[in-house]
Structure formats: C-alpha cells, structure tokens
Amino acid sequence: MLTYVFRSVFVVILGVLFSFTLFYVLPDPAYRVAGGFADKATVLSIRKNLHLDEPIIKRFITLVTDTANGRLKSFYTKRPVIGLAIDKLKVSLAVAGWGLISIFVLCILLVAGQGISQRLKRWVEMLSNTAAVVPVFISAILLLFASTKWGLPKDACAGLALAIYPSILLSSNVVLRLEEAKQAPHTLIAMAFGLGMFVMFRRMIHELAPSFIILSNALIFFLIAGLAVVEEIFGIPGIGHWFLQSALRLDLPVLFAVSVLLSLGVVALDVFNKIIVWFLDPRQRNAW
Numbered sequence: 001m002l003t004y005v006f007r008s009v010f011v012v013i014l015g016v017l018f019s020f021t022l023f024y025v026l027p028d029p030a031y032r033v034a035g036g037f038a039d040k041a042t043v044l045s046i047r048k049n050l051h052l053d054e055p056i057i058k059r060f061i062t063l064v065t066d067t068a069n070g071r072l073k074s075f076y077t078k079r080p081v082i083g084l085a086i087d088k089l090k091v092s093l094a095v096a097g098w099g100l101i102s103i104f105v106l107c108i109l110l111v112a113g114q115g116i117s118q119r120l121k122r123w124v125e126m127l128s129n130t131a132a133v134v135p136v137f138i139s140a141i142l143l144l145f146a147s148t149k150w151g152l153p154k155d156a157c158a159g160l161a162l163a164i165y166p167s168i169l170l171s172s173n174v175v176l177r178l179e180e181a182k183q184a185p186h187t188l189i190a191m192a193f194g195l196g197m198f199v200m201f202r203r204m205i206h207e208l209a210p211s212f213i214i215l216s217n218a219l220i221f222f223l224i225a226g227l228a229v230v231e232e233i234f235g236i237p238g239i240g241h242w243f244l245q246s247a248l249r250l251d252l253p254v255l256f257a258v259s260v261l262l263s264l265g266v267v268a269l270d271v272f273n274k275i276i277v278w279f280l281d282p283r284q285r286n287a288w
Helices: 002-024 029-034 040-049 056-069 081-116 118-127 133-150 154-182 185-192 197-208 211-234 239-249 252-280 282-287
Strands: none
Touching: 002 056, 002 252, 029 040, 056 252, 081 118, 081 154, 081 211, 081 239, 081 252, 118 154, 133 154, 133 211, 154 211, 211 239, 239 252
C-alpha cells in the first residue's frame, strides 16, 4: 500500500517537473512566445512577466507556489489560471459523465450482441485493433451533424463520440474473458457439481475484474486526447478545448497548470481503478 502511495506521488512530481522543463526551460520560452520578429524590448518584457530571469530552482518554486495559491495568471488574458481551469474542468466532466453512461450502455449492448451474432463479434474484434483517434474523429463529426440537424444536446453527443472506442475495446475484452471463464476447469467442475448461479456469477465477476484496467486505461487516454478532439469539434469550452487554444497561443502558464491537472487526473483514475479491482477481485488485495 505504501509503495503504491509513494509511486503515485512520484508520478505527480514527475509530471510537474516534466511540464516545467517542457514549457519553461527548453527551448527559451521568451523567444517562442514573442515570435521570430519581436524586438529586444518585447522579449525582455516577456522574460520578466514569466520570471525567466530568475535561477531555474527559484523559477520552479515560484511557479509551483503561484499555482498552488491561485496567483498564476494567463499570459494573455491576465486571469487566474486555476479558477478558469476549475470552471472548464466542470464542463469537461459533464462531457466525460455522458461518456461514462454511454460506455456502460454500449458495452452491455455489444456484449449481448456478440453473444448472439458471430458477425458482430468479428466486426468488434476488427474495430478494437484500429487506431483509437480515428473512430473518435469520425463519430464526432457524424454526431455533430446529428446534433445540429435534430437539436440533440451537444454534451451528450460529445460523450457518445468519446465512448464508442472504449466500449468496443472493453466489450471485446469482456466477451473474451467470459468465454475463457466458461471453459476453465473450475467452472466445468462447479457445473458438474450443480453449484448455484450466484457462486458462478461471483466467479465470473472475479474473472472480469482485470477488464476494468482496460476501461481505466481507455479513460486516461480519452480524458487527455479524446476530450480535446470532441470539445474542439463540438465547440464545447472545456479544458481540452482550452488546452489546444492555449497551445496555439503558447500561453505557458495555462499549459503548465493544465498539464499538472492532467497528471493529478491520471493518478486519480489509477487509484479509482485499483479500488474497483480490489473490491471485485480478492486476489488483488494481497498485492496492496
């Protein structure tokens, strides 16, 4: 347990250090923000505003302290980054919530459908091997058309676009594990002795527990990349859309703060995944 906690803290610290190095150290941020034709006075002003004249260690401490205290401001809008990030995170969480609901519904339908139709099963297996961003991009454009034509809620359509690939990936994994569990020796022995369905159901849940790792990994990817895609296509002012716009303007304080939040989000999702697996699979409790 302590090892896992230390590892999670290390991941967050590593994310903060990586973000700081990427946006504030390599290469010189002042020249990137100012552009190739800026005069010396403009570059010096940018260096002062971003504290780039300070030693690296002091610069890092100042940046982390300002972020934690809510004093870090956007380079262009001069508004506090953390307050904006929280507001935009709420918008993104609404989209992600619709995505979770869609994943749950689609996964149930796909698992049931694969149990009935072998043709659907082959299609799901084929789609699960494709690049993740392709179905997100295509489905987002199609659902944007549907949202515009029939007045469907943008958040729900964006969440559905976000959920298609994870549901395909998860349902394919669940079907595979169910088939393996049905043919496992302990399952055949239990059926031969006529054990009740409740015992069999509990065993199936234990067999499916590792599939939640698939779901967690898919959520991590889509919260980082998928949200940015669907929010940009649907014009939803969430944190993914904000991050892309800030990257185009090289708004370094925003990029740093969002990167730190994403590091915390990755750790939080990993903890959530561990808790779910811990409850569903007693065999995992010894690993803690």
